[in-house]
Amino acid sequence: MSDDPPLIQSLRTAVAAAPADVPLRLHLAQLLLEADRADEAVAEAAVALQHAPGDALARDLMLRAMGAPPAPVPPAPSPAERPRPRTGFDWKAAEDQVADVVPPRFAETPVRADGQDDPGDAEAWDVEGPGTVRLADVGGMQDVKDRMEAAFLAPLRNPELRKLYGKSLRGGLLLYGPPGCGKTFIARAVAGELGAAFLSVSVNDVLDMWIGNSERNMHEVFETARRQAPCVVFLDELDALGAKRSRTAHSGMRNVVNQLLSELDGIESAANEGVFVLAATNVPWDVDNALRRPGRLDRTILVLPPDGPAREAILRYHLRERPIENVDVGKLVKATDGLSGADLAHVCEAAAERALLDSVRTGTVRMINTRDLLAAAKETVPSAEPWFASARNVAMFANEGGMYDDLVAYLKKRRKL
Ligand SMILES: Nc1ncnc2c1ncn2[C@@H]1O[C@H](COP(=O)(O)OP(=O)(O)OP(=O)(O)O)[C@@H](O)[C@H]1O
Numbered sequence: 001m002s003d004d005p006p007l008i009q010s011l012r013t014a015v016a017a018a019p020a021d022v023p024l025r026l027h028l029a030q031l032l033l034e035a036d037r038a039d040e041a042v043a044e045a046a047v048a049l050q051h052a053p054g055d056a057l058a059r060d061l062m063l064r065a066m067g068a069p070p071a072p073v074p075p076a077p078s079p080a081e082r083p084r085p086r087t088g089f090d091w092k093a094a095e096d097q098v099a100d101v102v103p104p105r106f107a108e109t110p111v112r113a114d115g116q117d118d119p120g121d122a123e124a125w126d127v128e129g130p131g132t133v134r135l136a137d138v139g140g141m142q143d144v145k146d147r148m149e150a151a152f153l154a155p156l157r158n159p160e161l162r163k164l165y166g167k168s169l170r171g172g173l174l175l176y177g178p179p180g181c182g183k184t185f186i187a188r189a190v191a192g193e194l195g196a197a198f199l200s201v202s203v204n205d206v207l208d209m210w211i212g213n214s215e216r217n218m219h220e221v222f223e224t225a226r227r228q229a230p231c232v233v234f235l236d237e238l239d240a241l242g243a244k245r246s247r248t249a250h251s252g253m254r255n256v257v258n259q260l261l262s263e264l265d266g267i268e269s270a271a272n273e274g275v276f277v278l279a280a281t282n283v284p285w286d287v288d289n290a291l292r293r294p295g296r297l298d299r300t301i302l303v304l305p306p307d308g309p310a311r312e313a314i315l316r317y318h319l320r321e322r323p324i325e326n327v328d329v330g331k332l333v334k335a336t337d338g339l340s341g342a343d344l345a346h347v348c349e350a351a352a353e354r355a356l357l358d359s360v361r362t363g364t365v366r367m368i369n370t371r372d373l374l375a376a377a378k379e380t381v382p383s384a385e386p387w388f389a390s391a392r393n394v395a396m397f398a399n400e401g402g403m404y405d406d407l408v409a410y411l412k413k414r415r416k417l
C-alpha cells in the first residue's frame with residue numbers, strides 16, 4: 001500500500017520475503033493494530049497463527065484485533081503507554097536490519113504503450129526470461145505432462161532430436177479444455193522448464209481497434225520471437241479471433257487469421273528455426289479449420305479438470321498461508337472431484353470466510369477445519385459443467401479426423417456420453 005508509513009511498508013516487504021518468520025509478522029500486526037488498522041492486523045495474526053498455532057502472543061493479538069478485550073496473557077502494555085512505541089525495542093535497529101532485506105518495489109520493466117492514441121507504435125511485446133514455475137509445480141496431470149514432454153519439450157531441448165524427427169514436429173500445439181483447469185498455468189510451467197525465451201500474448205492484446213493494426217501486432221509478435229530464438233510463443237485465448245463466426249460478420253478478423261496463418265507457415269522455413277508455438281482455447285470448435293491443418297496448430301492436448309493429485313496440489317497451495325487445523329486433505333480431494341482449479345481456489349476462500357465469521361460471532365478464534373472446507377466444497381457448483389454440455393455435442397457430431405478422441409474417451413469414462 002503506497003500510503004503506508006515507511007516502517008509498516010518495510011516490515012510488509014520483509015514479511016513477504018520471510019513468510020514463516022512469526023515474530024516479524026507479529027511486529028507488523030502490532031503496528032497495524034496501533035495504527036487502527038484492525039482488519040489488516042487480523043489477517044497478519046491469522047497467518048502467524050498458522051505457522052505457530054499455539055503462540056500466545058499471536059492469539060492475544062488476534063483477539064485484540066478482532067475487538068475482544070485483551071487476554072491477561074503476555075506483556076499487554078497498559079493503556080497509558082500504548083500509543084508510544086514500546087520501550088526496550090530498538091526500532092532504529094529494526095529499520096536498519098530490514099533495509100537489507102527490502103527488494104526494490106517495482107521491477108524495471110518498461111510499460112508497453114497502449115497503442116490506442118498512437119496506432120503507429122506496435123512495438124515492445126515483452127519477452128520473459130524463464131519463469132519460476134516448473135512442471136513439478138503442476139500437480140498430477142501426468143499424461144498432459146508426458147505429452148508435453150514428447151511433443152514439445154524433448155525436441156526443444158535437443159536439436160539433434162529435432163533434426164531426426166524433422167517434419168513430424170513442425171507446427172504448434174493447441175491446449176484445450178474447460179475454463180480454469182490449468183491451460184495457462186501449464187504453458188507457464190513449460191516456459192519455466194526451458195532455457196528458451198517465452199513470449200506470452202493474449203490474443204485479445206493483439207487485437208486492436210485500428211483496422212490493420214492487429215495484423216501488424218501479430219506480425220510483430222513473431223518477428224520478436226524470431227529475434228529471440230529459441231523462443232516459445234504462447235497465444236492465449238486463441239478463441240478471441242472468433243474465426244468461424246467472424247467469417248461472415250467481421251472481415252477485419254479474417255485478415256488477422258490470415259496473418260497468423262502466414263506466420264505459422266513461416267515457421268516451417270529455415271529462418272524460423274527455434275520458434276515454437278503453443279496456443280490455448282476453451283472453444284477449439286470455434287477455431288478456424290485453416291489454423292488446424294498439418295504444420296500449423298495440428299496437435300491438440302486436452303486439459304481436463306484436475307485429477308486427485310492435481311487437486312491435492314492446488315488445495316495445498318491455496319491453504320498454504322491460511323490458518324488451518326487438522327485438515328484431512330484426502331477427504332477433501334475426494335469431495336472435490338469435478339471442480340476446476342479456479343473452483344478449488346474459491347472453496348478455500350469460502351471456508352476461510354466461514355471460519356472467520358464464526359470466530360467473530362463467538363468471540364473465540366478458531367482455525368479453518370475440514371468441516372469448513374467440506375461445506376464450502378458442497379456449495380461450490382463445478383464451473384466446467386456447462387463446458388462439457390457443449391463439448392458433448394461436438395464429440396458426438398463433429399469429431400472429424402478423430403480430433404476429439406481424448407474428449408470422447410473422457411466423456412465415456414465419466415458416463416457423460
Ligand atoms: N495441476 C495444477 N497444479 C497446480 N495448480 C493448478 C493446476 N491446474 C490449475 N491450477 C491452478 O488453477 C488456476 C487456474 O488455472 P489456469 O488459469 O491456468 O486455467 P485456464 O485453463 O487457463 O483457464 P481459462 O480457460 O479460464 O483461461 C491457476 O491459477 C493454477 O494455480
Ligand SMILES: [Mg+2]
Nearest residue numbers: 183184236280
Ligand atoms: Mg487461461
